[in-house]
Amino acid sequence: MTELCYSLLPVLAALLLAPLLPGVITRTKAMVAGRRGAPLCQLYYDLWKLLRKGAVYSRTTSWVFRFAPCLTLAALLPALLLLPAPGVAAPITCEGTLFFLLALLALARFSTVAAALDTGSSFEGMGGSREVQFASFTEPAILLALAALAQAAGSTALSDMFRDALPTISQTTTPAVVLLAVALMIVLLVENCRIPFDDPNTHLELTMIHEVMVLDYSGPDLAFILYGASLKLWLCGALVVNLLVPWSWADHPLAATGWLVVGLLVVAVVVGLVESAMARLRLLQVPQLLLGAGALAALGLVLVLRG
Secondary structure: OHHHHHHOHHHHHHHHHOOHHHHHHHHHHHHHOOOOOOOOOHHHHHHHHHHOOOOOOOOOOOHHHHHHHHHHHHHHHHHHOOOOEOOEOOOOOOOOHHHHHHHHHHHHHHHHHHHHHHOOOHHHHHHHHHHHHHHHHHHHHHHHHHHHHHHHHOOOOHHHHHHHHHHHHHHHOHHHHHHHHHHHHHHHHHHOOOOOOOOOOOOOOOOOOHHHHOOOOOHHHHHHHHHHHHHHHHHHHHHHHHHHOOHHHOOOHHHHHHHHHHHHHHHHHHHHHHHHHOOOOOOOOHHHHHHHHHHHHHHHHHHHHHO
């Protein structure tokens, strides 16, 4: 019972602190640009404001549009139970959690795209088609990266993968860790619609991807979407942190949760620096970079197999 309570600490940290990550990214970009920037807790204020408002629905939409925000959030919340923290196993640890995590992320994406198509808007349909196009490149990349860890650990349970794979890879092929980390970082940027793949702050409908799919949402529905986006950023960042932070550094569950939070804050700062140093890529260049992420993950898998 005590171990279960300790394993839930990272989940509670995610539920409470996930909206902080976008604030860290925004503040980092503001500091690089020499501006003061929005408060770190701006998303908390926005969520509280949206939850107190009412929702407006178009007469052309159906139950798909109204159900999508709840389904997206319902898909991301169980995913938190599958991810461990450096030094602490996940609350749900069994064979196949690797594929269950990918399925939950795909379900969240599917619900958002389906809702965008349900509006009948050509702009939202365009954003949905771009989202699916990018997903066709990112899903093989993340699958190959996690397959390398599963091969090194001899298990498809995420907790076993991150606990056993990193020492094995580090002793044999250290470059594989770097390749997998870079591939997962690229996946994080595209999955969370960050620069150079998408600009979450743009107001041009022709260039938006994720934002254009949620234009018709308001009130609590928009709050669910924003909170779900922060949870997805936490999930993708946790994959990178679990890969780079050795489990031997955390000898207590509180320390493990602390390492996870610190690592995610560092990841948010890195994302902010990337967005400050790069411009958004042309749409024709995005598949090339995504194929590069897949190639890095495949090369990491080859190095693990040879090691």
